[in-house]
Amino acid sequence: MKSLMPRDGRVGGGWLTLFAVAWLAVWTVQLTPVQLLLPLQLDTPGGQNDWITGVVWSGLILSVGGIAGVIAGPLAGMLSDRTRSRWGRRRPWAIGGSALTAASLLLTGAATEPLAVGAAWIGVSVGIAVVSAALTAMIADQVFAQRGTASAFVSSAQAVGIVVGVGAVVLLGLGIGASYAVLAVFILVVGVGTAVLLPDPPASWEHPPAERPQHATTHRDWRERLGVLRDRNFMWVLASRLTVNIGNALGTALLLFFLLYGVGSPAATAEDDLLVLIVIYTIFVVAASLVAGSLSDRTGRRKPIVIVAALVQALSAVMILVSPTFVGTAIAAGVMGVGYGAYMAVSLALATDLLPRVEDHARDLGIVNVSASLGQLLGPLLGAGLVALVGGFWLLFLVAGVLSVIGAVMTVAVHPARVSRQPHPAVR
Numbered sequence: 001m002k003s004l005m006p007r008d009g010r011v012g013g014g015w016l017t018l019f020a021v022a023w024l025a026v027w028t029v030q031l032t033p034v035q036l037l038l039p040l041q042l043d044t045p046g047g048q049n050d051w052i053t054g055v056v057w058s059g060l061i062l063s064v065g066g067i068a069g070v071i072a073g074p075l076a077g078m079l080s081d082r083t084r085s086r087w088g089r090r091r092p093w094a095i096g097g098s099a100l101t102a103a104s105l106l107l108t109g110a111a112t113e114p115l116a117v118g119a120a121w122i123g124v125s126v127g128i129a130v131v132s133a134a135l136t137a138m139i140a141d142q143v144f145a146q147r148g149t150a151s152a153f154v155s156s157a158q159a160v161g162i163v164v165g166v167g168a169v170v171l172l173g174l175g176i177g178a179s180y181a182v183l184a185v186f187i188l189v190v191g192v193g194t195a196v197l198l199p200d201p202p203a204s205w206e207h208p209p210a211e212r213p214q215h216a217t218t219h220r221d222w223r224e225r226l227g228v229l230r231d232r233n234f235m236w237v238l239a240s241r242l243t244v245n246i247g248n249a250l251g252t253a254l255l256l257f258f259l260l261y262g263v264g265s266p267a268a269t270a271e272d273d274l275l276v277l278i279v280i281y282t283i284f285v286v287a288a289s290l291v292a293g294s295l296s297d298r299t300g301r302r303k304p305i306v307i308v309a310a311l312v313q314a315l316s317a318v319m320i321l322v323s324p325t326f327v328g329t330a331i332a333a334g335v336m337g338v339g340y341g342a343y344m345a346v347s348l349a350l351a352t353d354l355l356p357r358v359e360d361h362a363r364d365l366g367i368v369n370v371s372a373s374l375g376q377l378l379g380p381l382l383g384a385g386l387v388a389l390v391g392g393f394w395l396l397f398l399v400a401g402v403l404s405v406i407g408a409v410m411t412v413a414v415h416p417a418r419v420s421r422q423p424h425p426a427v428r
Contacts, residue, residue, distance in 0.1 A: 005199045010145050016153060018194050022094075022135055023157035024164065025190035029101060029183040030128050031158070032165025033108065033121070034062060034376070036274065037179055039256045041117055052388050055257050059384030061118040062253070065125030066377025070370045073129035077366030080134055088200030090134040090141070097130030098191025102184040109180025129373065131191060133366035138198065140352050140365055145297065148349040152293030155344035159285030159337065162278050170271050234354045234364075236413045241347055241371040244310050244407035248340050249379020250400035251317055251332075252281070254387070262393040263326050273326060277333045284337025292342035293349065302350040303414055305342060310408035312339030317401030321394060339404070344372070350414070 004015045042057040080093045104123025111117040136154075143150045169179045256274050259265040265273045292309065296302045316336035320329055351368045386396045 004197070005201065011143055011150070015142075015198065016146075016150065018198050019135070019138065019150065020153040020157050021190060022131075022194035022198070023154050024161050025098075025187050025194075026128060026131055026135070027158040027161030028165040029105060029187045030124070031162045032169065032179070032183060033105075033124070034253055034380075035162055035278070036166050036169060036256065036271070037109075037176055038062070038117070038121070039254075041111075041176060042114060052384075052391075055254060055384045055387050057114045058254070058257075059381035061114065061121050062377045063381035064118055065121045066374045068122045069125040069129035069373050069377070072126040073133045073366040073370045073373070074363055075366075076130040077133035077137060078360070078363035080137065081360055081363055088202070090137055091195050091198075091200045094131050094134040094195035095192050097127045097132075097134065098187050098195065099127075101127030101131065101191070102188040105180045105184040105187070109177045109184075125373075125377070129366070129369070132369045132373070133363075134195075136348075136365040136369055138200075139348075140355055141201065142199070147352050148293035148295075148297040148302070148346060149290075150293075151348035151352070152289040152345035154348060155289040155293075155341055156286040158344070159282040159289075159341065163275075163282045166275055166278055170275050231354065233414045234351065236410050237347065237351045237354065238367065238371040240306070240310070240407045240410035240414075241351070241368065242375045243403050243410060244313065244340075244343055244347075245372045245375025246379045246382065247317070247375075247400045247403035247407065248313060248336070249376045250383045250386075250396050250403070251313075251320070251336060253376070253380040254383045254393075254396070257387075258329075258393050259326075262324060263329065265326065277330060280330055281333040281337040284334045285341035288338040288341035289345035293345040296346045296349055302346045302353065303411060305346045306350060306411045307408045309339045309341075309343035309346065310404050310411065312336075313343065314401045314404035314408070315339070317397045317404065320397045321401070324393070343407075347411075 004012070004018070038061065039054065039058055042054045042061070076093055076097070080089050083089045083092060085092055101124055104120055104127055107120035108117060108124060111120050139147060139150050165183065168174065168182065174182065255277065256270060259270045259273050259277075260267065263273075288309075292305050296305055313336055316332040316339060319332040319335060322328070323331075348368065352365065355364050382399070383396050386399060387393060389395065
């Protein structure tokens, strides 16, 4: 593990590989149920003519889980910032979050009623939020010159995770219970394994008591600790990530329902069609995130890439509105992958550049994670309402495009400093 320690703010291929694998597990166990398993569990509870009820239940359950993650992510991040164990600061939380996620996945797979599914899914959402807060903090703790690249691995793993999870379920013909069991084992083994192997250097930001200003007050200390949430640029980035992710979720989270009841794919082939779209989407997400992340590292300019990427995602929604066919949706999936992959990679690096206090990295990046995950989980609720309102999907994609444009406009208001390439003394 010593060879994995960062040097001068740079990490090697081994560190990046383990980091990517950890995120692959996180995204696989979160998004496979979102994209496939939960819709299958909740579809047509009242028969084939009651499909909108299944859409509404999916939206409600995912959104309640999102609210739980909103609370759990920053809280776990704040606690990990202050954890002083011989196992490190981030590692205990990554291990505990992985265990909670695995147990909750098993409960979700065993549930048969919507309320029971929703209760178990809250545990999954909390566990994922805890693991994500610990992993994201490692970028701020250990990576400086490669933040765009490291962030690209996060967004790439998100797209690949969907393919791994949905592909395994569809190609192996797994039932719902078996699928959740496989996901539980995956996050437990990979989550714990990567948490043990990734370095977790001790915090070096603490000042000895004698060095602390004697005149500091509790009130002033709390104002300092909340400083990032009072920073205008940081808040614009959070708002943009929330908005763009809601737009993305509108275009992806209800995709199986769109294929069945919007495009008209036969029930026997809908899962296969979904897998094809996910593969197309994944290829472009991975390529765009790696290229955009590397480009932002070389140039030190994140903001223009983020703006263009959000607008490209908006274009994909327009394409589906114009051509709501399987072929049209497949082309739009590639375009959406380009926009979303570049956006997520570079916007995370942009948010990391804006962090003011090293002692609050995990808490602040937990909030950054929440802005994205909350968007992904609120999207289905909004989408379900839009579908129920008009009895179809056109309004859903119209709103998805508008929100993506709004996210781009929000980023225009950000005025970040150029990328800092100097590591904190803790990781030199």
